[in-house]
Amino acid sequence: MNKLFQNEWIKLFGRKGTKVLIALALIASVLAVGIQMLSDRETRVSWQEPYQNAVSRYEAQLNQYPEYNAEEWLSETEYKADILRWNNEIQKNRFCLDSGIPSWDWRMGIVDRYFRNMQLLDAVRAGWNSQDLERYFGFPSDLDLAQVEETNKELMVYILGNDYSTYNKEQLQLAEERLLKLKESVFVEGGEKTVELAQADTEMLERYVTYNVPPNAKDNWISVAIARIRENQGNIIEWKYEVNTDAETARENVMLSEAAKVSIQKDLFSLTNNLPSSDIMKEVYTERTTYLQFFENSFLMSASVVILGILLAVWLICMEYRYGTIATLVLYPFKRNQMLHAKYLVLEVMLLCVTLLECLITLCIGKYLYPVSGTDPVYMTVVKGTVYWVPYFAAVLLRYLAVFVQAVIMVTFAVMVSVLVRSSSVAVFSGLFAYLILPQIVRMMYSYFGKFFVLRYEMFVNLDLTRIAGNLPPVTFAEWWAASLIVIVWWFIFRRVSYAVYKRQEI
Amino acid sequence: MRSQSVILDVKNVTKKFGLVTAVNHVSLQVREGEIYGLTGPNDSGKTTLIKMILGHLRPTAGNISVFGYDNQKEYADAVDFIGATMEYPNHYPYLSGWQNLMMTANMYPDVNKARVEEVTELVGLKSVIHQKVKSYSLGMKQRLSIAQSILKYPQLLILDEPLKGFDPSAMHDFVQLMKSIAANGTSVLLTSYLLEDLEELCDRVGIMSHGYLIAERAMADLQVGDTSSFTIRIKEGSEAEAYQLLRDNQNKDIDETYSFDKVSDCIFEITSSTMPPSRLNRILVEAGIDVEEIRTHRQTLEELYTSLTGGAEIE
Numbered sequence: 001m002n003k004l005f006q007n008e009w010i011k012l013f014g015r016k017g018t019k020v021l022i023a024l025a026l027i028a029s030v031l032a033v034g035i036q037m038l039s040d041r042e043t044r045v046s047w048q049e050p051y052q053n054a055v056s057r058y059e060a061q062l063n064q065y066p067e068y069n070a071e072e073w074l075s076e077t078e079y080k081a082d083i084l085r086w087n088n089e090i091q092k093n094r095f096c097l098d099s100g101i102p103s104w105d106w107r108m109g110i111v112d113r114y115f116r117n118m119q120l121l122d123a124v125r126a127g128w129n130s131q132d133l134e135r136y137f138g139f140p141s142d143l144d145l146a147q148v149e150e151t152n153k154e155l156m157v158y159i160l161g162n163d164y165s166t167y168n169k170e171q172l173q174l175a176e177e178r179l180l181k182l183k184e185s186v187f188v189e190g191g192e193k194t195v196e197l198a199q200a201d202t203e204m205l206e207r208y209v210t211y212n213v214p215p216n217a218k219d220n221w222i223s224v225a226i227a228r229i230r231e232n233q234g235n236i237i238e239w240k241y242e243v244n245t246d247a248e249t250a251r252e253n254v255m256l257s258e259a260a261k262v263s264i265q266k267d268l269f270s271l272t273n274n275l276p277s278s279d280i281m282k283e284v285y286t287e288r289t290t291y292l293q294f295f296e297n298s299f300l301m302s303a304s305v306v307i308l309g310i311l312l313a314v315w316l317i318c319m320e321y322r323y324g325t326i327a328t329l330v331l332y333p334f335k336r337n338q339m340l341h342a343k344y345l346v347l348e349v350m351l352l353c354v355t356l357l358e359c360l361i362t363l364c365i366g367k368y369l370y371p372v373s374g375t376d377p378v379y380m381t382v383v384k385g386t387v388y389w390v391p392y393f394a395a396v397l398l399r400y401l402a403v404f405v406q407a408v409i410m411v412t413f414a415v416m417v418s419v420l421v422r423s424s425s426v427a428v429f430s431g432l433f434a435y436l437i438l439p440q441i442v443r444m445m446y447s448y449f450g451k452f453f454v455l456r457y458e459m460f461v462n463l464d465l466t467r468i469a470g471n472l473p474p475v476t477f478a479e480w481w482a483a484s485l486i487v488i489v490w491w492f493i494f495r496r497v498s499y500a501v502y503k504r505q506e507i
Numbered sequence: 508m509r510s511q512s513v514i515l516d517v518k519n520v521t522k523k524f525g526l527v528t529a530v531n532h533v534s535l536q537v538r539e540g541e542i543y544g545l546t547g548p549n550d551s552g553k554t555t556l557i558k559m560i561l562g563h564l565r566p567t568a569g570n571i572s573v574f575g576y577d578n579q580k581e582y583a584d585a586v587d588f589i590g591a592t593m594e595y596p597n598h599y600p601y602l603s604g605w606q607n608l609m610m611t612a613n614m615y616p617d618v619n620k621a622r623v624e625e626v627t628e629l630v631g632l633k634s635v636i637h638q639k640v641k642s643y644s645l646g647m648k649q650r651l652s653i654a655q656s657i658l659k660y661p662q663l664l665i666l667d668e669p670l671k672g673f674d675p676s677a678m679h680d681f682v683q684l685m686k687s688i689a690a691n692g693t694s695v696l697l698t699s700y701l702l703e704d705l706e707e708l709c710d711r712v713g714i715m716s717h718g719y720l721i722a723e724r725a726m727a728d729l730q731v732g733d734t735s736s737f738t739i740r741i742k743e744g745s746e747a748e749a750y751q752l753l754r755d756n757q758n759k760d761i762d763e764t765y766s767f768d769k770v771s772d773c774i775f776e777i778t779s780s781t782m783p784p785s786r787l788n789r790i791l792v793e794a795g796i797d798v799e800e801i802r803t804h805r806q807t808l809e810e811l812y813t814s815l816t817g818g819a820e821i822e
Contacts, residue, residue, distance in 0.1 A: 003613045010610060014602045324597030327563060328655065331586050332614040507563040 004334055004342035012316055012346055021311060022354055025304040029358045032298030033365050039297070047102035047287070051093040058086045058093075081136040084126070088119045099159065104285040106214030106223065107159050110167075114155045117148050164214040171215070172205040193241040197234060204230040211271065218285040221276040225267045228280065232260040232267075266380045269387040278392055281377040291370040292377060295396065298362045299466070302403040305358060309351050309407040310414045310431035316343055317418035318427060326507050340502045344415065344495075351407045359400040363393075402465040409463060409491045410435050416498040419505070434460045443475070457482065459490040512538050514588070514663050514694040515560065520569035522555050529555040531718035532569070537663070542685060542695040544705035546808075547715035548816055553698045554594055556715070557667045560696070561591055573663060590661030594668045596648035600641035604632055604651050607640060608658065615659040622658060630654040631680060645672030653681070657688065664688060666697040670704060682708050706808040716816050724811065736778045738770065739787065742797035746772050749796050753777075756790055773799075 012018050062083065092115040101107050120139050130141040158167045179198045190197075207226045208215045217223040239253040263279070270277050276284075281292055320326040330336060379395030381388055390398070414431040421427060439461045455461070456475040462483035464474045474483045515537040522530040530552040537543045545553050558564040560571055562578050562585070571578045578585040598607045608627065612618040627636050630650040640648065649672050656664060673681060678701075685708055689695055699705050705712055706726060714722045741749045753767050753775060763786060765779030777787060784801045791798050 007610045007613055010602070010606060011599060014599065014606060016601070319599075323599060324593060324595055325599060327561070327593045327597055328591070328611075330563065331561065331589060331591060332611075333583060333587055334614070335583065506565060507558070 001334075001338060001342065004332075004338060005345055008316070008342045008346040011319075012312065012350065015315075017315070018312060021308055022350075025308040025354055026357055026361060028301040028304040029298060029361045030365065032301045032362065033294075033369065035297065048097055050103060051097045054093040055090055055097075058090045062086050062090075077132055077136060080126075081132075084119065084123055085137075088115055088122065091115065091118065101159070104218035106164055106217035106220075107162065109216050110155050110159055114152055114159065117152045117155075120148060121145065121152075164208075165212055168205060168208040168212075168215060172202070172209050175202040175205050191241075193237055196237045200230055200233040200237065203233070207271070218283075221280050221284045222271065224283050225270050225276070225280045228283070229264050229267050232264045236260050262382045265382055265385075266387055269380065269389075275378050275380075275389060277380040277389070278377040278395065279380070289370055291366050292392070294366045294370040295362065298366065299399065301362075302355075302358060302400065302466070305351060305355050305403055306407045306410050306435060307432065308354060309347065309411040310435065311428060312350065313347050313411040313414040314418050314424050314427040314431065316347065317415055318422060318424035321422045322424070330507065336503045337499050340415075340419075340499060344412070347411050347415075348408055351411065352404055355400050355404040355407065359396065363396065399466050406463055406465055409487060409494075412491055412494040412498065416494045416501075419498050419501045435463070439463070457486055459486055462486050514539055514541075514574060515696060516572045516575075517556070517560065518569050518571070520556070520559060520566045520571060522552075522559055522564060523567045528718050530559065530566075533715070533718075533720045534569075535713055535720060535723065537694045537696050539694055540689050540692045541711060542689050542697070542709045544709035544712040545696065545698040545715060546700065546702060546705060546712065546812065550717075551715040552718040553715050554667055557591075557593075557665060557696075557698060560665060561589065562586060588662040589665060590656035590659060590663070591665040592649070592652035592656045592667060592669055594671075596645070596652045598640045598648065598651060598655075601639060603639055604636045604643070604647075607651065608636070608654060611655050611658050617660075618658050626654045626658055629657075629684065631677075646674060646677055649673060650677070653684070660693075662693055664693055664695045664697075666695065668698055668700070670699050670701050678704060702808045702812060712808060714812055714816065721816070722811065724808075726808075736776065737784045737801055737803045738774055738776050739784075739791070739798060740774045740800040740802075741791065742799055743773055745796045748794070749775065749791065752791065752794050752796065756787075 065083065092111065095115070096102075096108075096111060101111060119137065120133065120143065123133055123137065123139075124145060130139075133139040134141050158164075175198070179195070179202050182195050182198050204226055205215075207229070208223070211222050211226070213220055213222045213226070215223060216227055236257045239257050242249075242253060245253065266277055267280065269275070270280055278292065281290075282296065286293075320329060329339060332339070377392045378389045379392055379398070410431060413434060414427055417430045418424070418427040438458075442455045442458045442461045445455055462474040465484070465487065467474050474480070513536045515535075517533060517535045520530055520533050521528065529550075533552070533556060535543070545556070547553050555564065559566050560573075560578065562582050565579065573585040574588050576585040598604075599610075602610075605623070605627075608623045609620075612620070612623050627633050630653055632647065632650050632654065635643070635647060640651065643651065649669060653666070653669060656666065670678060670681065682704065685695055685697075689710075697705075697708075709726055711723065711725050713720050739749075750769060756763075757766070758764055763779075763782045765777050765782040765787070767778070768776045770776050777784075784803060788798050788801055
């Protein structure tokens, strides 16, 4: 067997084309750096730039807006509403610029509220009546203007003082009062759903107070985690109370709720143990590209390993028929199954080496160019209700392992087709079609037409095991274990068919 | 029961591809140390038969055994004795001749580097063995195939059209090589369209046509051949007496009639189905005529082939 392996290795690596293809696959991982750098150059702007752009845009709109003409389709009130709205936007963006408040700052929410109130006050000063205010700006007609002015004064204190601790406490107190009021009410608009949403709000604010972090700050992982928990809780409540849904949608809602619960469990674990998961860290805003973000982008290039596997597998099988060497190969004192086994083994060893090399290149380049941003994330998963975690580096290896497994399965498929049809062009086309195009078609079919929902268990759709490593099922709404089982069963079938055909076929 | 002398035993083998019968009830045997040649027109079934012997194709009916091992049921044991080359040389063109041979050598524990060097020299590829096979001529590729097939000291060598692409000198080398291999006890089964070379090389020849093995002859039989016509060369100066004597005896005895032609001054061609050359020799000698040579007419393989196949084109 060792000798057979040696021979297959010579056959594979004695060919210049093999080395070129492997080099290309590895270059792909280096190319990822270039693509990331280009993308960074596009997106790397100062925090002021979006505000400056917004001010310029609204000013231009105002300058270009013609004088009101009664014959136009626009009513005069609508015309005035536009001007009021744009002026308000200009003021808000200028304020953020002058006060040094970037878009990811926790105060952005308060700034939004402040200028919304300003819009109301400006409109009232300009003589707008309550009907038009409700119609064009959505302000309730029973607003107490004095109260609005008072609120804005308080909001400005928080904005300028940057005191989120006090803000959190006050917001929590308000939320608790509201919740109590809702619970005591005989009739609540929206019923139980409203109460549950208010409960979720209260819990969120309790967490902000407990962890003493700025609320809704996009650059703070704890704040992001708390916001994620609230978002998932909100979704679960929405799905729970969704009415008039068909059976298929109801089933989807149950699955989505389960996924949201798992996400909440992981985020709570992160908060309790001060271990940010990679899922959270992906959502945390950073001014510079982090290693994690680079890795997510460069990982896309790992598909090159699978494509390399398909091409070389087809070549290694079909060339024996093309060169006629299969005739002498079968005369060697080995069983045909052993010969095919040696071919599989060589391909698998080669793929493992290339995957590891690609992983190493990505890790080294990424680590060199994009340092980890302060906090090292961990990879987290939930199995049977228990949260498990490993350092992110281990997760990287796990993901590349998934790429390797994916490549091995596609190689098995390509070998099977090659043995069956003995035509390299047909085998390459089948392999690439199954890997790249078929899953897209199936996804489209079952997302557009509910009746094809069962297609989520189609083999090639489930092949993206890297999603399992990334804490996602290969296909939305499919259970990860079912997907894995399908892939394993099909791999076994491909393997058995290839052996059976290779063993019995005439030459 | 394992046979002692029969190395290859093909029994009543038939191969059908759909409605087409490529090989039809063919039986043949190759014995130890024998060189057996197989010839026939295009599509006569030679290569199909070879492929069945090598286990590349499964017979529709009949069976084939090598050293008594059934090549279907005991394939590994059967092919263990066989070295083979196929009609078209098959190597990895992007590798060197040496790498191709070493890969084959790898497969057999008793074949070492020294053996590879020996075989390389034997087939005359020493100077080019490290070049890539894609740069080889057809003749060189054939030599490489032969080298590959004899690497493991096979006891049955099967060569499908091994002479394709050989120049006369290479052909001569090949014939010598095959004879020395056979002399060492290896049996050889080869197919060829070069009848003269088969005649020189083989101990026995089979002729296939339309899937049938239509004739099988030992070369010795072909060479003893037909004595119905022969030539007599007499000593110069006795031409007239010899002519007279031959004419007088032409119809003298009803059991020994013949006709004759004077081919040249001293040579007469005799045609007879009843007069043996030895008897006529004695008549001439007793009459005091010196007979320098009697040559019986030898039927060539080509003549046999033509008479059996009507001269169909062979490959």
